[in-house]
Amino acid sequence: MSDYEEDTVGLVETQYITFEEGVQLTSGFILKPITIAYETYGELNKDKSNAILVEPTLTADAHVAGINKEGQVGWWDMLIGPNKAIDTYQYFVICTNVLGGCKGTTGPSSINPKTKKPYGLDFPVITIEDMVKVQKMLIDYLGIRKLYAVIGGSMGGMQALQWLVDYPEYVRKAIIIATSARSSPMCIAFNQVGRVAIMSDPNWNGGDYYDKEPPRAGLALARMIGHITYLSDSSMREKFGRKLQGKESYGYDFNIEFQVESYLQYKGAHFVKRFDANSYLYLTRAVDYFDLTNNGKRSLAEAFKNVKSKVLVIGITSDWLYPTYQQKEIVLALSANNVDVTYQELESDYGHDAFLVEKGQMNYIVKNFLSKNKVRDIMMKGIKVLKPEDNIEKAAQIMLNESVTHLPVVDDDNQLIGIVTSWDLCKAITGHYSKIEEIMTRNVITVNLEDDIHVAANKMKKYDFSALPVLDNNNKLVGMINVEAITTVLGKSYFP
Amino acid sequence: MSDYEEDTVGLVETQYITFEEGVQLTSGFILKPITIAYETYGELNKDKSNAILVEPTLTADAHVAGINKEGQVGWWDMLIGPNKAIDTYQYFVICTNVLGGCKGTTGPSSINPKTKKPYGLDFPVITIEDMVKVQKMLIDYLGIRKLYAVIGGSMGGMQALQWLVDYPEYVRKAIIIATSARSSPMCIAFNQVGRVAIMSDPNWNGGDYYDKEPPRAGLALARMIGHITYLSDSSMREKFGRKLQGKESYGYDFNIEFQVESYLQYKGAHFVKRFDANSYLYLTRAVDYFDLTNNGKRSLAEAFKNVKSKVLVIGITSDWLYPTYQQKEIVLALSANNVDVTYQELESDYGHDAFLVEKGQMNYIVKNFLSKNKVRDIMMKGIKVLKPEDNIEKAAQIMLNESVTHLPVVDDDNQLIGIVTSWDLCKAITGHYSKIEEIMTRNVITVNLEDDIHVAANKMKKYDFSALPVLDNNNKLVGMINVEAITTVLGKSYFP
Numbered sequence: 004m005s006d007y008e009e010d011t012v013g014l015v016e017t018q019y020i021t022f023e024e025g026v027q028l029t030s031g032f033i034l035k036p037i038t039i040a041y042e043t044y045g046e047l048n049k050d051k052s053n054a055i056l057v058e059p060t061l062t063a064d065a066h067v068a069g070i071n072k073e074g075q076v077g078w079w080d081m082l083i084g085p086n087k088a089i090d091t092y093q094y095f096v097i098c099t100n101v102l103g104g105c106k107g108t109t110g111p112s113s114i115n116p117k118t119k120k121p122y123g124l125d126f127p128v129i130t131i132e133d134m135v136k137v138q139k140m141l142i143d144y145l146g147i148r149k150l151y152a153v154i155g156g157s158m159g160g161m162q163a164l165q166w167l168v169d170y171p172e173y174v175r176k177a178i179i180i181a182t183s184a185r186s187s188p189m190c191i192a193f194n195q196v197g198r199v200a201i202m203s204d205p206n207w208n209g210g211d212y213y214d215k216e217p218p219r220a221g222l223a224l225a226r227m228i229g230h231i232t233y234l235s236d237s238s239m240r241e242k243f244g245r246k247l248q249g250k251e252s253y254g255y256d257f258n259i260e261f262q263v264e265s266y267l268q269y270k271g272a273h274f275v276k277r278f279d280a281n282s283y284l285y286l287t288r289a290v291d292y293f294d295l296t297n298n299g300k301r302s303l304a305e306a307f308k309n310v311k312s313k314v315l316v317i318g319i320t321s322d323w324l325y326p327t328y329q330q331k332e333i334v335l336a337l338s339a340n341n342v343d344v345t346y347q348e349l350e351s352d353y354g355h356d357a358f359l360v361e362k363g364q365m366n367y368i369v370k371n372f373l374s375k376n377k378v379r380d381i382m383m384k385g386i387k388v389l390k391p392e393d394n395i396e397k398a399a400q401i402m403l404n405e406s407v408t409h410l411p412v413v414d415d416d417n418q419l420i421g422i423v424t425s426w427d428l429c430k431a432i433t434g435h436y437s438k439i440e441e442i443m444t445r446n447v448i449t450v451n452l453e454d455d456i457h458v459a460a461n462k463m464k465k466y467d468f469s470a471l472p473v474l475d476n477n478n479k480l481v482g483m484i485n486v487e488a489i490t491t492v493l494g495k496s497y498f499p
Numbered sequence: 500m501s502d503y504e505e506d507t508v509g510l511v512e513t514q515y516i517t518f519e520e521g522v523q524l525t526s527g528f529i530l531k532p533i534t535i536a537y538e539t540y541g542e543l544n545k546d547k548s549n550a551i552l553v554e555p556t557l558t559a560d561a562h563v564a565g566i567n568k569e570g571q572v573g574w575w576d577m578l579i580g581p582n583k584a585i586d587t588y589q590y591f592v593i594c595t596n597v598l599g600g601c602k603g604t605t606g607p608s609s610i611n612p613k614t615k616k617p618y619g620l621d622f623p624v625i626t627i628e629d630m631v632k633v634q635k636m637l638i639d640y641l642g643i644r645k646l647y648a649v650i651g652g653s654m655g656g657m658q659a660l661q662w663l664v665d666y667p668e669y670v671r672k673a674i675i676i677a678t679s680a681r682s683s684p685m686c687i688a689f690n691q692v693g694r695v696a697i698m699s700d701p702n703w704n705g706g707d708y709y710d711k712e713p714p715r716a717g718l719a720l721a722r723m724i725g726h727i728t729y730l731s732d733s734s735m736r737e738k739f740g741r742k743l744q745g746k747e748s749y750g751y752d753f754n755i756e757f758q759v760e761s762y763l764q765y766k767g768a769h770f771v772k773r774f775d776a777n778s779y780l781y782l783t784r785a786v787d788y789f790d791l792t793n794n795g796k797r798s799l800a801e802a803f804k805n806v807k808s809k810v811l812v813i814g815i816t817s818d819w820l821y822p823t824y825q826q827k828e829i830v831l832a833l834s835a836n837n838v839d840v841t842y843q844e845l846e847s848d849y850g851h852d853a854f855l856v857e858k859g860q861m862n863y864i865v866k867n868f869l870s871k872n873k874v875r876d877i878m879m880k881g882i883k884v885l886k887p888e889d890n891i892e893k894a895a896q897i898m899l900n901e902s903v904t905h906l907p908v909v910d911d912d913n914q915l916i917g918i919v920t921s922w923d924l925c926k927a928i929t930g931h932y933s934k935i936e937e938i939m940t941r942n943v944i945t946v947n948l949e950d951d952i953h954v955a956a957n958k959m960k961k962y963d964f965s966a967l968p969v970l971d972n973n974n975k976l977v978g979m980i981n982v983e984a985i986t987t988v989l990g991k992s993y994f995p
Contacts, residue, residue, distance in 0.1 A: 188738075188740060188759040257780060261684065
């Protein structure tokens with residue numbers, strides 16, 4: 004196999020699911036039906052515990068990795084694929100086009116069932132909360148009860164934060180990149196000038212242009228403005244300097260003189276081919292509204308009070324659109340809730356865009372965070388247990404119902420006193436035992452919930468066990484850890 | 500007198516001068532006639548050595564201080580007036596509307612003599628060099644052979660730098676604020692999107708709109724974009740935060756929601772009342788072109804090789820449009836030429852705009868630089884001298900021609916051996932002497948060119964002399980310093 008084939012998820016296709024019942028939006032509006040465009044890569048494991056939801060940026064679609072039949076490479080392919088940080092050998096990766104977008108998920112260019120014509124400005128104003136609510140419908144539809152991780156940068160980071168706040172039980176880990184817990188006035192200002200550019204274009208026509216010439220000039224200008232904010236002074240100097248475009252000396256006119264002008268003009272012209280102007284309005288507005296403090300009605304620490312996930316927050320040294328103090332504010336508020344949160348900084352001159360560009364650093368940081376696990380991060384909680392006085396019929400019944408082969412035995416104080424395996428049950432039948440205490444193994448190999456998962460993996464290898472009981476610091480039983488969970492994070496090669 | 504009256508230059512009026520011969524521009528185009536709109540405050544002293552040229556920013560007019568008859572306060576009034584940093588008791592202050600502007604100086608809205616209609620896009624593309632060339636015509640017209648200082652921020656700083664490079668003999672001191680020796684690609688990019696905004700407005704009509712509806716929407720948008728770049732993330736948070744505009748909760752629509760939106764919209768709408776869209780195109784283009792290295796054809800140090808002025812360079816900590824490394828680059832290149840250059844930083848959260856806002860710091864820094872003088876900074880050079888063997892007729896003739904009352908007497912090695920005053924000539928006439936050596940005072944009070952001017956002033960006071968010879972470190976005569984020059988920098992109150 005070539006390198007190329009080794010690290011790509013290959014040919015991919017966008018899928019669609021329609022929810023006729025729709026959804027009630029933050030604004031109160033009930034939007035229905037709702038179609039969600041999404042892509043998935045890798046395989047969902049049996050207990051559906053290895054799903055990673057990748058959150059799209061402002062103008063990104065569901066096509067985040069691999070190559071589609073039009074030959075387009077996914078927008079974050081550098082991070083997602085076999086053996087990459089988001090390893091499709093281990094994880095089941097999901098990415099959606101956001102609500103309000105124009106790439107298959109319901110948005111202003113979708114058909115309004117009432118008029119049979121595109122919504123245009125009749126589309127309701129949406130929020131980041133609404134986007135996440137719709138993603139949650141997809142996650143439920145896929146039968147996933149807990150995402151292994153949610154990851155996103157910029158507007159994607161906002162969606163990831165919203166998941167933590169709205170569905171804290173659904174997220175094991177979160178990676179929040181180059182974003183803010185509330186849009187700054189500078190962000191709002193740049194979003195506003197982009198919208199004014201679109202709405203000032205006569206072709207915009209109050210949002211009603213789908214059967215006419217669209218507002219290309221306005222949308223291109225909005226994109227040019229946005230693009231400057233994604234770069235940095237130093238990356239622009241590095242990339243363009245003051246180099247002239249196809250000429251040796253100034254033309255002294257208003258045509259393109261500098262390479263930087265040519266680049267932005269190209270970016271603008273290219274963008275209008277793939278994006279809908281009304282979607283740009285709705286999505287930037289959603290970003291404006293985003294504020295986890297509800298505009299100061301609660302503290303950020305209060306907003307995060309139910310967060311249980313393990314969180315990695317990433318800032319970019321040269322990002323002036325979402326400066327690093329904004330990511331540090333998130334870290335502080337999470338820490339105030341005793342959330343297990345880490346902050347890392349991408350050392351980069353690329354500005355806000357760095358998280359889409361810095362392949363090496365991003366892969367290193369993300370891979371490390373996703374794979375570096377304590378037993379507590381991946382153990383099964385709420386497991387069934389036996390008491391010593393239970394009979395073996397009960398044990399057999401539980402094993403059958405729960406599809407497990409190991410059952411811990413605890414006393415009334417939840418202290419572990421033994422373990423029963425399906426093999427022990429065979430022993431009981433041949434030896435005519437009836438009580439658990441007669442057949443259980445008393446010298447049990449255990450792990451502590453704060454142990455690194457490698458400790459658990461090595462014990463399992465050494466003793467050839469497929470599951471181990473997990474104890475807390477008071478030696479009380481708190482869960483079980485099994486081979487499948489470890490394989491999910493350490494890779495299939497770990498247990499050959 | 501009230502405080503108000505004490506520190507304003509009062510009612511002012513813009514003046515106009517037309518040069519029929521016009522000027523040849525950098526592009527080769529000969530533009531004629533040229534009218535310059537300008538204002539002056541304070542009085543030009545007898546030897547015309549106290550003139551300070553204030554350089555306008557991108558959209559500033561000639562009305563920089565005082566109040567005009569429309570009641571408008573000058574755009575840098577905080578810095579200019581009686582007892583302010585640019586003290587109109589001491590200095591004669593000049594400010595012009597730039598070439599290409601729309602406030603009285605010839606620009607694209609001026610009448611093209613060939614067509615008898617406004618130039619529009621037939622106006623030639625101009626450069627910072629051209630702006631300064633035209634200012635030089637005004638300075639010559641006013642009979643000023645050396646400006647005491649040139650001062651400017653942003654595009655004004657570019658003009659001040661251009662003065663140093665093109666007319667090094669004409670500038671005694673320069674203050675260069677929040678600017679660059681070459682426009683960065685980020686500046687060019689923001690200028691470009693502003694121009695695209697204007698040129699995308701159908702009302703722009705190829706620049707031909709003076710008898711029609713002007714491109715208000717496009718110009719307003721350009722201004723909104725520009726305005727964001729003049730602020731900083733932190734000043735916007737301080738000023739607006741996420742405060743809503745006249746409402747308690749989100750309206751979930753595309754009307755104004757946030758105060759920052761309202762502010763920018765107001766700034767845009769206000770701007771179109773006072774500014775011409777075509778001027779915006781021409782002036783931003785001139786900024787794009789600005790590069791003292793001629794796009795890398797020479798080093799910045801080479802560009803500054805003839806600079807003789809004393810220079811103060813000011814950077815602003817929160818300026819991300821012209822980050823401080825750009826000012827430090829200027830300092831480095833000047834230092835390489837042994838120019839007497841100082842760097843100071845404005846500690847401010849206000850971003851690029853800080854030099855127009857930070858009244859206290861700006862007054863302190865500028866006043867200090869303008870008034871802190873060595874004898875060498877204000878002495879007269881190239882003075883006439885006598886030899887001991889000269890006769891008194893020659894001395895009388897020189898005094899008459901040069902309007903001086905003191906003439907140093909030097910030997911063949913330019914060592915000072917005496918001084919002759921007009922009073923000595925009276926002595927010669929009454930005593931029937933004919934040779935200089937018979938009447939000169941041999942015990943001369945002198946100052947060193949490195950002395951602080953206070954040293955010179957105090958000696959003059961002590962001995963009641965109105966002028967003193969200036970010696971270099973080898974005791975050779977290098978110039979004269981007089982009461983008038985000292986009064987210019989220390990104020991009239993110094994010699995009551």
